[in-house]
Amino acid sequence: MTAYWLLKSEPSAFSIADLKARPQRTEHWDGVRNYQARNHLRAMHVGDRAFFYHSSCAEPGIVGVIRVVSEPYPDFTAFDPHAAHYDPKSDPAQPRWFMVDVRHEKDFHRVITLAELKSHREIAGMPLLQRGSRLSVMPVSERQWHYICALADADDS
DNA sequence: GCCAACGTTGGC
DNA sequence: GCCAACGTTGGC
Numbered sequence: 001m002t003a004y005w006l007l008k009s010e011p012s013a014f015s016i017a018d019l020k021a022r023p024q025r026t027e028h029w030d031g032v033r034n035y036q037a038r039n040h041l042r043a044m045h046v047g048d049r050a051f052f053y054h055s056s057c058a059e060p061g062i063v064g065v066i067r068v069v070s071e072p073y074p075d076f077t078a079f080d081p082h083a084a085h086y087d088p089k090s091d092p093a094q095p096r097w098f099m100v101d102v103r104h105e106k107d108f109h110r111v112i113t114l115a116e117l118k119s120h121r122e123i124a125g126m127p128l129l130q131r132g133s134r135l136s137v138m139p140v141s142e143r144q145w146h147y148i149c150a151l152a153d154a155d156d157s
Numbered sequence: 158g159c160c161a162a163c164g165t166t167g168g169c
Numbered sequence: 170g171c172c173a174a175c176g177t178t179g180g181c
Binding site (some may be wrong): 035036136 | 161162163164
């Protein structure tokens with residue numbers, strides 16, 4: 001059963017173009033250091049799809065689609081004292097943080113901005129649109145997924 | 158740069 | 170277990 005997700009990244013740190021430029025268009029999604037987001041990561045499976053969301057930028061919004069291409073495994077950057085998201089409390093024998101590998105699937109032809117998403121009551125239940133939401137990994141329902149894909153495809157012509 | 162919202166930490 | 174202080178996120 002394929003599931004749908006939304007993954008946030010600041011494009012100044014790692015953008016969808018960066019992912020697209022990686023070998024095999026694939027990279028591990030490391031650095032998640034929030035338990036709720038971690039739990040969502042651990043629920044992922046190969047074949048799941050996710051929206052790539054650009055945050056903290058001029059035009060925050062969904063910029064494309066990526067695919068989960070690994071099962072969840074320990075985030076090894078947590079063990080590296082030189083890594084940006086080093087966590088001395090994550091023990092390799094009992095890892096605290098996890099990640100998956102993702103592959104670029106497609107760019108939307110335009111950014112589906114946060115402002116636009118907020119204007120559609122059909123998807124008002126998305127965690128992304130809740131007051132004070134900061135979660136960087138969140139589930140998307142099948143209905144929400146197809147609704148947003150339709151928005152993106154509407155001006156494909 | 159501002160600020161609201163949230164999660165985590167640590168004293169008690 | 171409570172809660173104040175602090176750090177981070179992220180839109181504007």
